[in-house]
Each structure stands twice: as structure tokens, then as C-alpha cells.
Amino acid sequence: MRRTNSVRTGESTLIRKDIKSLSAYHVPDSSGMIKLDAMENPFKLPESLKVSWDACLSSVDINRYPDAEMAELRTKIAHHAGVNADQILLGNGSDEIIQMIIMAIDPGTCVVPSPTFVMYDLISRWFKRPVATVPLANDFSLNADQFLQVCGREKAEIAFLACPNNPTGNLWPEETIARIANGFDGLLVIDEAYGPFSERSHTHLVASNVLVLRTFSKLGWAGLRLGYVIGEAETIAHLNKVRMPYNINALTQAAASFLLDHFDLFEMQATEIKKERKRMSKALQTFNGVNTFPSQANFILMQVPDANALFDQLKTHGILIKNMHASGGLLSNCLRITIGSKDENDAVLAAMDDIINGVSA
Ligand SMILES: Cc1ncc(COP(=O)(O)O)c(C=O)c1O
Incomplete structure (x- = not known):
């Protein structure tokens, strides 16, 4: 349709109505x-x-576009993941890969558990893809049959399972995930963002309709924005067609290649974080009214009598965590706390002691 040259006044009319009604991703x-x-x-x-x-970063020629195929980095990551380089696609954070996958799959419903990572829903909306949710039980377990029923009813094209799940922190049993992988004929994305802190991976489930998504963000490289997806070579080759040219900048490529050579350091840090998770989970439970949920991630979800009040009080003590209360349902009065360094975690416990027990450090 031809547009007229008339000057538009007032509110911009060119932006889609459904986009106007969205909220931008808020970072406090x-x-x-x-x-x-x-x-x-x-x-x-x-x-x-x-x-x-x-020395590594200063050797990067930032006047040149980065290596478009990222052959060296993909080979290193593939080696690290135990797959072939042609089974790997890199993204500017795994968020970008979620976007590429959602763009590349036939129109049709996306099925996700609820609650889960918000970007599956948000990115689906950007592309006008309907989203159907399957509620988790009170203990955050997922019923595979119910999930498959919803996929069938909605004739779903795509589904996401965050394993472990964000924000609940739990990892569904392997048989639940395998049952969904085997029973769903759309594309299943198993998102292992928190894999470094959990007891197992799912790469053995990769098939023509199953992808495994990973990120380096949680392991210590959040500032680099680097994620990858593992799939069958043919699927990866097709997904690569909706990848922006040069999506991984030259500094990130060089930095990631450097850091992969020191990967044992990050594995040691993950072990330390898991130790702290155990300590924090035990310590948080001792506060009156606080219930922590089991976690296989680098965070703990806890339910408290008044999440809004505790969130604000922790802020007053200089501690920023994530208040999930506004999501409602199973997340009512829930707070999600990332596992920090020992000192940071001690500061949280001292602040909680002050807030809940009136004991100043
Ligand atoms: C389950 C899950 N997947 C993916 C991401 C996105 O990670 P990034 O875009 O930093 O790689 C997150 C971030 O919180 C997440 O929780």
C-alpha cells in the first residue's frame, strides 16, 4: 500500500499496536x-x-569487521562441548539465539512451562507467535504428558524447556525431558543457561528437532554477550541463514578464545558457587518464615511472608536481588537471589539477620 506524504501528528502510528502495549526489558x-x-x-x-x-585484547584490529564465520572460536567451543564445529551456532548472548530460532521456525504456537524465563514469551510476541503455557505444580515439577497434550492441542511448532528452570531453579528429571523430546514433533529447545551449576547436560538428546542452548553469561562472561546452540549440522546451517552478519564482535571473539584456554578457572569458580549455594540455602532456611526451594542453578528462589517489604529492606541495606512477587501465582511472595562471593553472601545473611531478627552486624 502507498503511504501518503502527510505529516503525522501526535502519537507515532507506524509502530504496531501490540508492540506499543509491551514494556521494554527493564534493568534496575x-x-x-x-x-x-x-x-x-x-x-x-x-x-x-x-x-x-x-595483550590479547590490544592485538584486535578493531578497524576491521570481525571474522564472519568465527571458525576458530566455533572449533574451540565445539571441542569444549564435545561436538563438531558444524553443530554449533554462536549468538550475541543466548537471547539472540532464541530470537533466531523463533524467527526461523514455521508460524505456530510456542509452548513453555509457567513460570519460566520471560524471553521465550517476549520474543514470541515480537514475531506475533502465540504462546501457550503449561503450569508447573506447586513443587515446580512438570508433567510431561500434560506438556505434550498442550503441544498437540495447540499444534505447537516450538517449545522451550529451561533445564534448570529460571526463576524456580529446579531441574526436571531426565525422563521428563526425554519424554517431551521424544514425544514432541515440533522443535524443542533445551536451554542449559544454568548447566554449569547443575548435575547433568542433555546434549545426548540433540536430534533433528531438538536443540541444546547454552550461554557463557552465568559462568563469568556476562559482559561479552556470547551464547551458542548445539544441533544437527543441517538445522544449524539453516539457522545460520537468519544470523546477522558479524553478530559476534571482534573483542568478544578474541576474549572468548582467550578465556576458553583458561576454562578450568571458570569451572573452579562454578564449584565455589555451588558450595556457596549449599551454604546459603541452609542459612536462609533458618530465618523465620523463609522457605527456600532446591536449586541446581547459581541462584536460589525463596518464599517469604512479605516479598515486597523484604526486597525494599534489602535494598536499604545496599543489596539488590530480584523481586518475583508481581508475577503472581506460584511466584507470589518469592524473591530470587543470585549466589555471590562469600563476602557478598555473608552481607546478605547479616542484612537478613538485621531485618528479620533485629540483630545488627
Ligand atoms: C534460562 C535462560 N536462558 C537464557 C538466558 C539469556 O542469557 P544470555 O542472553 O545472557 O546468554 C537467561 C538469562 O537470564 C536465562 O535465564
């Missing part, structure tokens, strides 16, 4: 606070690596 200001709201790794790069790190 965390300046000066202990930041435990976004599942970041608390550890900075050790001083001992700084000289070689500086």
Missing part, C-alpha cells in the same frame, strides 16, 4: 549496591591473567 539501577539480581558470576578476572588479557 544497581550502582553502589551488592548486585545479586541477574545471575552473574561474582568473580573478576584474576590479576595473574591481566597482562596476557591486555
